[in-house]
Amino acid sequence: AQRVTQxxxxxxxxKGAPVELKCNYSYSGSPELFWYVQYSRQRxxxxxxxxxxxxxxxxxxxxxxxxxxxxxxxxxxxxEDSAMYYCALSGISFQKLxxxxxxxxxxxx
Amino acid sequence: xxGVSQNPRHKITxxxxxxxxxxxPISEHNRLYWYRQTLGQGPEFLTYFQNEAQLEKSRLLSxxxxxxxxxxxFSTLEIQRTEQGDSAMYLCxxxxxxxxxxxxxxxxxxxxxxx
Numbered sequence: 057a058q059r060v061t062q063x064x065x066x067x068x069x070x071k072g073a074p075v076e077l078k079c080n081y082s083y084s085g086s087p088e089l090f091w092y093v094q095y096s097r098q099r100x101x102x103x104x105x106x107x108x109x110x111x112x113x114x115x116x117x118x119x120x121x122x123x124x125x126x127x128x129x130x131x132x133x134x135x136e137d138s139a140m141y142y143c144a145l146s147g148i149s150f151q152k153l154x155x156x157x158x159x160x161x162x163x164x165x
Numbered sequence: 166x167x168g169v170s171q172n173p174r175h176k177i178t179x180x181x182x183x184x185x186x187x188x189x190p191i192s193e194h195n196r197l198y199w200y201r202q203t204l205g206q207g208p209e210f211l212t213y214f215q216n217e218a219q220l221e222k223s224r225l226l227s228x229x230x231x232x233x234x235x236x237x238x239f240s241t242l243e244i245q246r247t248e249q250g251d252s253a254m255y256l257c258x259x260x261x262x263x264x265x266x267x268x269x270x271x272x273x274x275x276x277x278x279x280x
Contacts, residue, residue, distance in 0.1 A: 060207075092271075099168075100208070100256070100271040142207050151221060152198065153269060155207030 058083045060145050062156035069133050070164050077128040077159045079117075079143030087147050089119055089126040092155075094140040103128075103141070113137070133163045167191065169272035171257050177278045178247055185243045186275045190259030197240050198269060199232055200256040201225065208256055214240060247279045 059082040069075055081087060091103040104112045106119040106126060117128045126143060140160050144153040170189045178184050190197050195216050200208035211230070212222045216237040226232075229247075234240040244251055254276050258269040 065205075099273045102268050102270075105268070144207075151196075151213060152210040153200075153208070154210070157205065157207050 058145055058147065058154045060143050060154055060156035062141075062143055062159050064159045065157070066160045066162065068162045068164065071135055072132050075128075075130045075133045075137070075161065075163075077141050077143075077161065079126045079128065079156060081124050081126065081143070081145050083124075083145055083147055085147050087119075087145050089117070090144040090146070090153070091115070091117055091126075091128050092142045092144055094142070096139070100142070133161075135163045135165055137161060138163045169257055169259050169270050171255075171272040171275050173275060174273060175276050175278075177280065179280050180249060181246055183243065183245045184247060184277065185241055186255055186257075186277075188240045188242070188257030188259075188272060190239070190257070191261075191270055194259035194261045194270070195237070196260045196262070196267070196269075197234055198258040198260075199240070199242055200258065202254040202256060202274070203252075211242075244277075247277075249279045252277055252279045 061080045089106045092100050093103040094100045115130045117126050119126050140158050142158045143156040146153050172187045198213040199211040202208045210223050211226050212232050214234040217234050229245045232242045254274045256274045257272040260267040260269045
């Protein structure tokens with residue numbers, strides 16, 4: 057079965073500190089991994105996906121198939137990064153997104 | 166706003182009543198998804214349509230739930246004989262393309278409260 061695990065419910069850092077939001081997945085096929093973000097009072101939106109290999113708003117994420125991880129990183133957190141972050145999984149054999157439980161990132165001044 | 170829209174945004178109902186939600190996807194998006202999100206959890210898949218065909222339903226979708234997309238455009242999700250456990254945020258998303266990996270665009274959700 058497909059499963060996404062985000063072990064931290066809350067991650068609190070100071071502005072300028074590095075950030076790493078953890079995501080581990082379980083899927084036997086070839087996965088596609090996503091990070092979705094939900095800012096306060098806004099809808100869920102795509103932040104980045106592993107296949108595009110982009111850096112969005114300073115965030116990057118590398119798919120590690122050996123460790124089945126897709127951690128989200130940013131070297132210097134900003135207050136506007138405060139939001140709820142969801143890791144999600146899709147695959148060629150199933151036509152939906154499987155989400156983790158989310159991590160709330162709080163960046164303090 | 167050309168994004169996914171959902172109506173109503175909030176619904177309060179009494180246990181045992183029927184409710185219906187509507188989702189208008191982004192124009193020309195052929196896929197439409199319904200998810201449910203409860204407090205402290207990520208969105209959970211309920212069902213999806215490709216054009217007007219409902220291609221997959223989660224086991225979370227009991228017999229009291231029914232979804233339609235009659236003309237391949239907007240969709241409705243109906244819950245009959247609501248229960249308190251149905252209280253949740255119901256999210257709709259749409260995407261363009263045949264592959265399951267296409268980016269899904271989410272609506273603002275309908276928050277259901279069952280008293």
